[in-house]
Amino acid sequence: MARHYLEHLFSPKSIAVFGASELPDSVGARIYQNLLDGGFQGPIYPINPKYQRIRDQVCFASIGEVKEHVDLAVIATPAATVPSIIRACGQEGVKAAIVISAGFGEQEGDGRMLERALLEEGRRYGLRILGPNCLGLMRPSVGLNATFSNNVAEPGSLALVSQSGALCTAILDWASAHRIGFSTMVSLGAGADVTFGDILDYLALDPETRSILMYVEGVRDARRFMSGLRAAARMKPVIVIKAGRHAEGSRAAMSHTGALVGSDDVFDAALQRAGVVRATTIEQLFAAAQLLATQHRVRGNRLAIITNAGGPGVMATDRAVEQGIQLAELGAATFDKLNAILPKQWSHNNPVDILGDATPERYGAAVEICLGDENVDGALVLLTPQAMTDPTKAAEAVIRAAEPSDKPVLACWLGKTQVQEGRDLFARHQIPTFSNPESAIEAFGYLTEYHRNQQILMQVPGPLSSHRPPDLTGARLIIEGALAERRTLLSSLETRAVLRAFDIPVPPALNAHSPNEALSAAEYLGFPVALKILSPDITHKSDVDGVRLNINNAQTVRNAYNDLVAAVHARRPDARIEGVTVEKMYRNRNGRELLVGVVDDPIFGPVVSFGAGGTAAEILRDRTVALPPLNEHIAQTRINETRVARLLGPFRNLPPVNRDAIVHVLLRLSEMVCELPEIKELDINPLVADDQGVLALDARIIVHEPQPGLRRYGHMAVHPYPSHLVRQYQLADGTNITIRPIRPEDAALEQRFVKQLSPEARFFRFMNALQELSQDMLIRLTQLDYDRELALVAVIDSGVEEIELGVARYFTNPDGETAEFAVVVADEWQRRGLGTRLMSCLFDAAREKGLKSFRGEILADNVKMLGLMRRLNFTCHTKTDDPTIVIAEKPL
Numbered sequence: 001m002a003r004h005y006l007e008h009l010f011s012p013k014s015i016a017v018f019g020a021s022e023l024p025d026s027v028g029a030r031i032y033q034n035l036l037d038g039g040f041q042g043p044i045y046p047i048n049p050k051y052q053r054i055r056d057q058v059c060f061a062s063i064g065e066v067k068e069h070v071d072l073a074v075i076a077t078p079a080a081t082v083p084s085i086i087r088a089c090g091q092e093g094v095k096a097a098i099v100i101s102a103g104f105g106e107q108e109g110d111g112r113m114l115e116r117a118l119l120e121e122g123r124r125y126g127l128r129i130l131g132p133n134c135l136g137l138m139r140p141s142v143g144l145n146a147t148f149s150n151n152v153a154e155p156g157s158l159a160l161v162s163q164s165g166a167l168c169t170a171i172l173d174w175a176s177a178h179r180i181g182f183s184t185m186v187s188l189g190a191g192a193d194v195t196f197g198d199i200l201d202y203l204a205l206d207p208e209t210r211s212i213l214m215y216v217e218g219v220r221d222a223r224r225f226m227s228g229l230r231a232a233a234r235m236k237p238v239i240v241i242k243a244g245r246h247a248e249g250s251r252a253a254m255s256h257t258g259a260l261v262g263s264d265d266v267f268d269a270a271l272q273r274a275g276v277v278r279a280t281t282i283e284q285l286f287a288a289a290q291l292l293a294t295q296h297r298v299r300g301n302r303l304a305i306i307t308n309a310g311g312p313g314v315m316a317t318d319r320a321v322e323q324g325i326q327l328a329e330l331g332a333a334t335f336d337k338l339n340a341i342l343p344k345q346w347s348h349n350n351p352v353d354i355l356g357d358a359t360p361e362r363y364g365a366a367v368e369i370c371l372g373d374e375n376v377d378g379a380l381v382l383l384t385p386q387a388m389t390d391p392t393k394a395a396e397a398v399i400r401a402a403e404p405s406d407k408p409v410l411a412c413w414l415g416k417t418q419v420q421e422g423r424d425l426f427a428r429h430q431i432p433t434f435s436n437p438e439s440a441i442e443a444f445g446y447l448t449e450y451h452r453n454q455q456i457l458m459q460v461p462g463p464l465s466s467h468r469p470p471d472l473t474g475a476r477l478i479i480e481g482a483l484a485e486r487r488t489l490l491s492s493l494e495t496r497a498v499l500r501a502f503d504i505p506v507p508p509a510l511n512a513h514s515p516n517e518a519l520s521a522a523e524y525l526g527f528p529v530a531l532k533i534l535s536p537d538i539t540h541k542s543d544v545d546g547v548r549l550n551i552n553n554a555q556t557v558r559n560a561y562n563d564l565v566a567a568v569h570a571r572r573p574d575a576r577i578e579g580v581t582v583e584k585m586y587r588n589r590n591g592r593e594l595l596v597g598v599v600d601d602p603i604f605g606p607v608v609s610f611g612a613g614g615t616a617a618e619i620l621r622d623r624t625v626a627l628p629p630l631n632e633h634i635a636q637t638r639i640n641e642t643r644v645a646r647l648l649g650p651f652r653n654l655p656p657v658n659r660d661a662i663v664h665v666l667l668r669l670s671e672m673v674c675e676l677p678e679i680k681e682l683d684i685n686p687l688v689a690d691d692q693g694v695l696a697l698d699a700r701i702i703v704h705e706p707q708p709g710l711r712r713y714g715h716m717a718v719h720p721y722p723s724h725l726v727r728q729y730q731l732a733d734g735t736n737i738t739i740r741p742i743r744p745e746d747a748a749l750e751q752r753f754v755k756q757l758s759p760e761a762r763f764f765r766f767m768n769a770l771q772e773l774s775q776d777m778l779i780r781l782t783q784l785d786y787d788r789e790l791a792l793v794a795v796i797d798s799g800v801e802e803i804e805l806g807v808a809r810y811f812t813n814p815d816g817e818t819a820e821f822a823v824v825v826a827d828e829w830q831r832r833g834l835g836t837r838l839m840s841c842l843f844d845a846a847r848e849k850g851l852k853s854f855r856g857e858i859l860a861d862n863v864k865m866l867g868l869m870r871r872l873n874f875t876c877h878t879k880t881d882d883p884t885i886v887i888a889e890k891p892l
Contacts, residue, residue, distance in 0.1 A: 004201075004202050004205070005128065005813070005814050006096070006128060006194070006198060006199070006201075006202045008071040008072055008094075008095040008096040008128075009072060009096035009098070009128060009130060009137070009194070010137075010139055010144075010184065010202060010206075011139070011142055012042065012071035012072035012096065012144070013042045013069075013071050014042045014043045014044075014045070014068060014069065014070050014071050014072070015035060015040065015042065015043075015044050015045070015070065015071070015072045015073075015074060015144075015146070016044075016045040016046075016047050016060075016063055016066060016070045016072070016073045016074070016089075016094070017031055017032045017035065017044065017045070017046050017047060017073075017074045017076070018047045018048070018063075018073060018074065018075040018076065018077050018085055019031075019047075019048060019075065019076035019077040019100075020032040020046030020047060020048050020051075020054050020059065021048060021050075021051070021054070022051065022054055022055075026076075027076045027100060027148045028048070028076040028077070030148040031074055031076055031100065031136065031146060031147065031148050032044070032046055032054065032055070033055075034145040034146070034147060034148070034149070034152075035074075035144075035145060035146060036055065037145070038138075038143045038144060038145035038152075039143030040142065040143040040144055040145075041142070041143060042071075043068065044057075045060055045066050045068075045070065046058075046059045046060070047059070047060045047061070047062065047063060047066075048061075049061040049062070062088060063085075063088050063089055063092050063094070064088065064091075064092060066092075069093060070089075070092065070093075070094050071094065071095060071096065072094070072096045072097070072098070072146070073085070073086075073089045073094050073096070073097040073098070074097070074098045074100065074136065074146045075097055075098065075099045075100060075101060076100040076101060076148070077101060078101065078103070079101050079102065079103030079104055079111065079114050079132070080103075080114065082099055082101055082104075082114065082118055082132070083114060083117040083118045083120075083121050086118055086121040086122055086125075086127060086129070087121045087124075087125075089125075089127060090121060090122070090124060090125025090126075090127045091125065094127060095126065095127055095128065096127065096128050096129075096130070097122070097127060097128070097129050097130070098129075098130045098131055098134065098136050098137055098146055099118070099129055099130065099131035099132035099133075099134070099189075100131060100132070100133075100134060100135075100136060100148065101131075101132055101133070102132065102133040103132075103133075104118065104132045104133060104190060104192065105132075105190050105192055115132070115190070115192050118132070118192065119192055119193055122193055126815075128193060128194050128198070128814075129192065129193040129194060130186070130188070130189070130193075130194045131187075131188075131189040131190060131192070132189055132190050132192060133189040133190045134165055134187040134188060134189025134190070135147050135148065135149055135165025135166075135168050135169070135187035135189070136148065136149070136165075136187055137184070137185065137186050137187070138152075138153045138182065138184065138185040139183075139184055140153050140154065140155040140156075140181070140182060140183070141155060141183065141208055147165075147185075147187070149165075149168070149169050149172065150169070151169050151172035151173050151176065152172070152176075153172055153175075153181065153182040153185045154175070154176065154179075154180070154181040154182065155181045155182070155183075156180060156181020156182045156183060157181070157183055157208065157209060157210035157211065157293070158175075158180065158181065158182050158183060158209070158210070158211050158212075158213055158289055158293075159182065159183050159184040159185075159186070159203050159206070159209040159211070159212045159213065160172075160182055160184070160185045160186070160213045160214075160215075161184075161186045161188065161196065161199050161200070161203075161212065161213070161214045161215070162185075162186070162187055162188065162214070162215035163187075163188045163189070163191065163215060163216060163217045163218070164187075164215055164217065164243075165187040165189065167215050168185060168187050168215075170282070171213075171215075171282055171285075172185065174282055174286075175286070178286070180286060183206065183208040183209040183210075184203065184206070184208070184209060186199055191220060195220060195221060195224055195225065195228075196214070196216070196219070196224075196225050196228055196229070197221065197224035197225050197226075197227050197228030197229070198224075198228065198814070199228070200212065200228030200229055200231060200232040200238075201227075201228045201231055201232070203232055203236075204228075204231045204232040204234070204235045204236070205235070205776075205780070209236065210236055210237075210293055211236055211237045211238070211239070211289045211292060211293050212232055212236060212237070212238045212239070213238075213239050213240075213241075213285055213286075213289055214238065214239070214240045214241070215240075215241050215242075215243070216240055216241070216242045216243070216267075217242075217243045218603075219603050219604075222270075222603050222604045222605060222717040223714075223716075223717055223719075223787060225270075225717075226270060226273070226274060226604075226627075226717045226718055226785075227785045227787060227788055229270075229271075229274040229276060230273075230274045230275065230457060230718075230785060231785060233274050233275035233276045233453075233454075233457060234275065234457065234779050234780075234783045235776055235779060235780070237276075237277070237288075237289070237292035237293065237450065238274075238275075238276040238277070239276065239277045239278075239279055239285055239288045239289055239292070239446075240271055240276055240277070240278050240279070241278070241279050241280065241281075241282070241285055242264070242267055242278065263601055263625075265623075265624070265625050266601045266603070266604050266607050266625055266627075267603075267604075268625075269604075269607060269624075269625045269626050269627050270604055270627055270717060271453070272452075272453045272456055273453075273456055273457070273626070273627045273634075273718055274453070274457060275450075275453045275454045275456065275457025275458075276450075276453060277292070277446050277449050277450050277453065278449075279446075283439070284442060284446075287432070287434070287439060287442070287443045287446070288443065288446040290432050290443075291408070291410070291432045291443045291444075291446055291447055292446065292447070292450060293430075297408075297447070297450075297451060298377045298378055298407070298408060298444075298447045298448055298451050299377055299451065300326075300377040300448070300451075301324070301325050301326050301377060301444075301445075301448035302326050302327070302328035302329075302375055302376055302377045302378075303320060303325055303326070303327060303328060303376075303377065303378055303379070303380060303441075303444055304327075304328045304330070304350055304352065304370040304371075304373070304376045304378070304379045304380070305317065305320075305327070305350060305351035305352065305379075305380045305382065306351070306352045306354060306363070306366050306367055306370060306379060306380070306381045306382065307351050307352070307353055307354070307381075307382035307383075307384075308353070308354055308355060308356055308358040308363075308382070308383055308384060308386065308389065309353070309356060309382070309384045309386070310347075310351075310353055311384075312382045312384060312412070312414060312437050313347075313351035313353055313382060313437075314351075315436075315437045315438065316351065316380060316382065316412075316437035316438070316440065316441055317351060319437065319438045319441040319442070320441050323441055323442065323445045324445075325441060325444060325445055325448065327350050327351075328350055328370075328373065328375050328376040328377070329350070329375055330350055330352075330370070330373055330375060330376070331373050331374070331375055333373075334369055334370065334372070334373040334375075335348070337369045338352065338366065338369055341362065341365045341366070341369070342354055342355075342362065342366065343355055352366055352370060354366050356384075356386045356387075356388070356389075357386075357388045358389070358394070359388075359390075359394075360390055360393040360394045360396065360397040361397060363381070363383075363394045363397045363398055363401075364397030364398060364400055364401040365401075367379060367381055367397075367398050367401040367402060367409065368401040371401070371402070371405040371407050371409070372405075376407065377407060377448075378407050378408040378409070378410070378444055378447065379402075379407065379408075379409050379410070380409075380410045380411075380412065380437075380440050380441065380444065381398050381409060381410070381411050381412070382412045382414070382437060382440075383395075383411075383412070383413045383414065383419065383422070384414050384415065385413075385414070385415045385418040385419055391413055391415075391418055391419040391421070391422040392421045392422045392425065394422065395411070395413065395421075395422035395423075395425045395426055396425060398411060398426075398431070399425065399426070399429045399431060402431060403429075408432075408444070408447055409431055410431070410432050410433075410434065410440045410443060410444055411423075411426045411431055411432070411433045411434070411440075412433070412434045412435070412436065412437055412439075412440045413426075413433065414435070414436065414437075452637070455633070456633070456634060456637065458744050458783070459631055459633055459634055460720075460721040460743055460744060461629040461630055461631035461634070461670070461720060461721060462629065462720050462721040462722075462723035463629055463671065463674035463675060463713065463720040463721075463723065463724075464671050464674070464675075464723065465631070465667040465668070465670070465671060467503065467664065467667065467668070468503055470501055470502040470503065470668070470671055470672075470675075471501040471502075472501075472675055472676075474497070474501045475497075475498045475501040475502065475672075475676060476676065476678075478490070478494050478497055478498055478501075479498070479676065479678045479679075479703050480678075481494075482494060482703060483678065483703060483704075483705060487536065488680070488702050488703055488704060489536060489537075489539060489700065489701075489702055490700070490701040490702075490703065491534075491536065492509070492511070492532070492534060492581045493511060494701075495699050495700060495701045496509060496699070498672075498701060499684075499696055499699060502668040502669075502671060502672055503664075503668060504665055504668050504684075504696055505693065505694060505695050505696060506695070506696045506699070507583050507584045507585075507586060507695055507696075507697060508525055508583070508584045509525075509581050509582060509583040509584070510524065510525065510581070510582050511534055511578075511579060511580075511581055511582075512534075512561070512579050512580050512581070512582050513534075513578060513579035514561075514579065515557070515558035515561040515562060516558070517579070518531065518557050518558065518560075518561040518579075518580055518582055519554060519557045519558055521582035522551065522554065522557045522582055523554065525582060525583070525584045526584065527551070527552050527553060527554075527585075528550050528551055528552045528585040528587070529551050529557075529582050529583060529584060529585055530547065530548065530549045530550070530551065530582075530583045530584075530585050531547070531548040531551060531557075531560050531561060531564050531580045531581070531582055531583075532546060532547050532548075532580060532581045532583065532698070533546030533547070533564060533565070533568045533577065533580060533581075534577070534578045534579045534580050534581050535568070535572075535575050535576055535577050535578060536576055536578070537572070537574070537575040537576055538568070538572060538575055539700050539702070540700075541698070542615050544567075544568050544571045544572050544575075545564075545567045545568065545571060546564065546567075546568045547564075548560045548563070548564050549585065550585060551585075561580055564580060565577055565579075565580070583697075586688055586695055586697055588688075588690045588692065590654050590655055590657075590690040590691055591688040591689065591690040592644070592647050592648065592657055592688070592689050592690070593612070593613040593614040593685075593686035593687075593688055594610070594611070594612065594613040594644065594662065594686060594687045594688070594689055594694075595609070595610070595611050595612065595613035595614075595617045595623065595683065595684065595685040595686065595687065596608070596609065596610050596662075596665055596666060596669060596684050596685075596687050597609045597669070597681070597682050597683040597684060597685070598669055598672065598673050598679055598681060598682040599625075599681055600679075600680045600681065603717075604627060604717040605715050605716050605717050606628060606673035606677075606679070606715065606716065607625045607626065607627055607628070608625065608626050608627075608628055608630060608666060608669050608670055608673065609623050609624070609625045609626075610623065610624055610625075610626075610635075610638055610639055610642065610662075610666060611623025611624060611642050611644060612642070612643070612644040613685045613686035613687060614685070614686050617685055622642055622643045622644055623642065624638045624639075624641045624642050625638075626638045626666075627716075627717055627718050628669075628670040628673050628674055628716060628718070628720075629670050629674050629716075629718065629720040629721075630666055630667055630669075630670040631667070632663055632667070635662075635663045635666040635667060636659075636663060638666075639659070639662065639663070639666075648662075648689065655690075655691040656691065657689040657690055657691060658689065658690070658691060658692065658693050658694070661689065661693040661694040662687075662689055662694060664694075665684070665687060665694055665696075669682065673716070674713065674716065674720055677706040677707075677710060677714075677715040678703045678704060678705070678706055679701060679702075679703055680702045680703055680704045681700075681701070681702040682699070682700070682701045682702075683699060683700050684696045684698070684699045685698060685699075686698065711848075711849065711850060712848070713787075719785065719786040719787040720786070721741065721743065721786065722741050722786050722790070722845070723741075725739075725740065725741055725790075725792070725841070725845055726738065726739070726740040726741070727739045727740070727841060729837060731832055731833055731834065731837075732832065732833055733832060735796065735832075736796070737794050737795065737796055737805065737834075738794070738795050738796070738797075739792050739793070739794050739795075739837065739838065739841050740792065740793060740795070741784075741786065741790060741791065741792060741793075742781070742782050742784065742791040742792070742793050742807070742809075743782070744782055744783045745782075746782050746793065746804075747778045747779075747782045749793070749795075749802060749804050750773065750778060750781055750782055750793075750804065750807070751772060751773055751778060752804070753804040753807070753826065754772060754773050755772055756826065757824070757826065757827060758827045761824065761826075761827055763859075764824075764858075764859055764862045764865065765822065765824040781809075787849075788811065788812040789809065789810065789811045789812060790809060790810055790842070790845055790846075791807055791808070791809035792807065792808050792809070792838055792841050792842055792845070793806070793807045794806045794807070794825075794834055794837070794838055804826070805825065805826050805829045805834055806823070806824060806825035806826060806829060806834050806835065806838055807823070807824060807838070808821070808822070808823040808835075808838035808839055808841070808842045809821065809822055809823075809842070810822075810842060810846055810851075810854065812849070812851065816850075817850070817851060817852045817853070818851065818852060818853045818854070818855060819846060819851050819853075819854055819855070820854075820855055820856060820857075821839075821842065821854045821855070821856045822856060823835055823838055823839055823842075823865075823868075825838070830864065835868050836868065836871065836872065839868075839872055843892060846892055847892050851892055852891065852892055853889060853890060853891045853892055854874075854888075854889065854890045854892065855887065855888070855889045856869075856887075856888045856889075857879070857885050857886070857887060857888075858876075858885070858886045858887075858888055859884060859885065859886070860878065860883065860884050860885065860886050861884075866886060866888075869888040872890065873890060874888040874889060874890040875888070875889050875890065876888050876889075
């Protein structure tokens, strides 16, 4: 219920400008002038000991001379002076600062030390810092322009968050020419304190912001980044441009911001998991924002194209194929209706060519018919200004046809002068319009990508799948044993044992340390067999000619052993060779070679990969990655994004593979990385899949010591659903209840619960007289980031559906040590010990997260709740500035 912790940054009542100046070319002078020109309604205090007055305003030598309270400090002084300024601001109660100055963490040596000092002073006084080395912040609705930019953002509903100040100015300039306005413009700069996660957390609930645009160069804290990104994307569309898509760009981005840059395909996977859309150019950024702001959503990617000329239809079709967008297969009834209203010469296919003499009425009817087809998810309408064309009236007809439908319609009126009025009509009626077919197709791709990624965002897998529980204890003991011996590469026997502990099929194998042992192992396993070099120093056996396949008889086993060892020794004379591993050969001709694995990204932590396998896997580079935890939906989605997925179905004389078995392996790998932070790398190549199942023919596992003090799942960018917190209890009257973390699919359950509360209970919980929860509130209360917040619901199963009896929740404060809490119990279930039980479970979960105290605000006349707080040993005292509120606090 309290103000957001960044409210002083975004909506300050007063501002102090350090480094304000009369020098026309100075940064401080420009910032001060921009604040004056922006129309900010509160006082603006220039601070500079060199001046007594600036622009006819009194100038102060220090913040201590300002007798009024200051919310926000804007600092444009040399880097060496900034830590002491932050200290002085903190002592005067300032709660936010924008540090424009450069010379901190983006530089080595003294810059890093200054940044640490800056952060220490900010944390000491609870003062949040934007920057350093940033352009600043604009908030047009309150007249706030705390930047040194020559460009001014027009008021609007888009928020722009960028690590590059220069790109902010370029985007503002582009947007001004296209009459696009902003709710907020934030330049993060180095992001030493306030990061993407903090800004996104604020914008998620900002009523002025409808869509969020982001320019990302690097990420310092993946968990905070993903937390804020997922919170925002649940509430409103988020579109991201990321620099450094290639290695050279990544190096440049890192030197620019000081932030770390991970693998680009891992970053893609992170965006998909967060439910956001990625663009590659500024034009695409705004096109995606324009389209997603219309609130039209697709249920698939089947597009109908209506055109009055064949050429543009072909161009659109080509781009659709390249983008993976499917041209809708129109139904028989749709063809009948089109035949009835179109000339005989129409294309009789999709694209629907309604011919060059198309009237506005023909346009409107064709669009209406296509939108009515259940096989169509959206429509692109193309027009070229021909001799008999009326572009404006055709636009009016398309608008009328599109209005009753909930399917998106995109318009592309090609040309300039003749079609401009039609384009303006589309813009006024919120129908996205584009100047060429390719851009329109790309924009529709954003809609389908957004739909797919939003579905992924809604997935909340737990750390363990629904399959047979793995032998976690056995796997941990094997890994701990290797680490105790100071080994990071598991032996082939250890690797197979860990895979078997997670129910991943491996072929029978035996280690042999001499030619005779190899012969005995082959006879025991049965021919044909494969021999693979056994060495703790060799990870990729094929690279050193360390594999012999299809050994069919006893006579060749010993020769193969000696030849294999000699060949590897010649290539790697330094390697310790312990012998060979003898494996039963895989013989099914229907097998397809795949690669699955785990890699530890430097930013986002462990990721699970899937793609084409075999010796050419690194050359083909056909792979996709996913951030764990996974479930079947995420696994199937990622498989479908690879080229090798097309080989998994039936083709030629091969039957389809058992895809469920592949999904099973991916889910098992997800379990491994969730529960075993020691795993650094894991490759299964090849994983052979056929109609019978899968078999891990070769694998390697590299382990490392996890970071000291790492909390459970702290190594992952996405926190799993905390299924270990699910508990069964029995109340004193014998009622059996379940207390579990809330899930996104509990939205209807939560809405029913709130509706059934008495008006008094609703008022005490929400401090207003709401009748039901808004959609935004439902999202906020049920779609959680389990790392920083938790809601535990108490439910009983009525036999038909679950009934919610009560809910307790906490939200971690930015300090990471304290949390705000709330609890409410259904009226008829009060005084039965349920509130105490819920709070006890919440305490346990918070302690596991390392939280140190709870704090909550309670209305003074909520006698029942205050009684519960005292029974739970909370300290209660009246709020200093509001006697109607009682503050309840408890150390954990």
